[in-house]
Amino acid sequence: MDMPIANDLLFADAPSVPVTLHRPARTPAATPVRWPVEAVQALLDKPFNELLFEAQTVHRAHFPEGDIELATLLSVKTGGCPENCGYCPQAAEYDTGVQAQKLMEVDEVVRAAQAAKDAGATRFCMGAAWRAPKDRDVEKVALLVEAVKGLGLQTCATLGMLEPHHATQLKAAGLDYYNHNLDTAPEYYDDVVSTRTYQDRLDTLARVRAAGISVCCGGIVGMGEAPVHRAGLIAQLANLDPYPESVPINSLVRVPGTPLADSEPIDPFDFVRMIAVARITMPSARVRLSAGRQQLGEAVQALCFMAGANSIFYGDKLLVTGNPDVEADVQLLRKLGLQARRTSEPERCA
């Protein structure tokens, strides 16, 4: 079982804020924490240009210049979810106008994946609005994964909490990545969702790792969290061992009907700071500029690329909400002299 460890037990210079890191119980007390929350906070607090310079220096040392991964999302099972994530339009208990749909058939998914590939995507992520899939769900998703993999795309799925045998089955079907976000710092988690715990998320991530699937794990900002919670989220991600291969940073899409619909939007510069700090603390990860790009505008997105973002969700739709048009993204990359990654070969963290 994992134990929350108070920061003031981990660090000699105890912080003034009660922020905890959830660490596996087997972690010896003396094991140094790679990224204490204070160190992450100090990065977030740096003068903007200095932070961007540092992030870009790290980025250039780890990735080819101007290379952007295009990942396309498809909601393969939509709505009707029993969880109560305060940000999510697919939770059954919120009146958001989302029509629940059952799991899609293989041929429909293959058509969408082929279209994504033809448009230049190299990764295809299938999302399902489940708390946790049942055995029969995983069997069906395994067929989807196998078919999408057969097209030569990198495969990713996000299906909720997994049992160990589910992860093994998905790996055998050809799943390259599993997306399971920590969403925010442990301290703010209960304000956002109460139908599962932070530890539930960490357990699934450990099962995904153990099955040999690469981890895609990030979070959401703009949910009314305090700056220290943003630092706490990054510290949590960066201290995973190893840290995730993909780190989606989402800006909340405020969907009417969800409890967080009236959240104060994040200051765009603070969003760019999150990207920069993700890049510095997780140098080899694909840092994905994820949900919320429609609200960011081109100039802020350009700053995000400068800060180390090297992946985007590409396609007119996220899961149920909108995303910039493909044509607009192609133009944006062209204007900025960025190139879409062409290969679907796997990448590993250095």
Ligand code: SAM
């Ligand atoms: N049900 C599965 C789960 O929660 O892990 C998979 C699908 S869920 C929609 C995937 C992720 O989408 C969530 O963990 C959350 O980070 C992100 N997400 C959902 N609604 C969002 C919103 N309105 N704005 C930004 N990100 C959102």
Ligand code: DTB
């Ligand atoms: C992630 O971090 N963001 C994506 C993906 N992983 C699954 C989902 C964003 C969802 C935005 C709201 C919606 O369209 O449902």
Ligand code: SF4
């Ligand atoms: Fe369900 Fe996932 Fe939405 Fe939460 S984020 S309500 S688990 S679909």
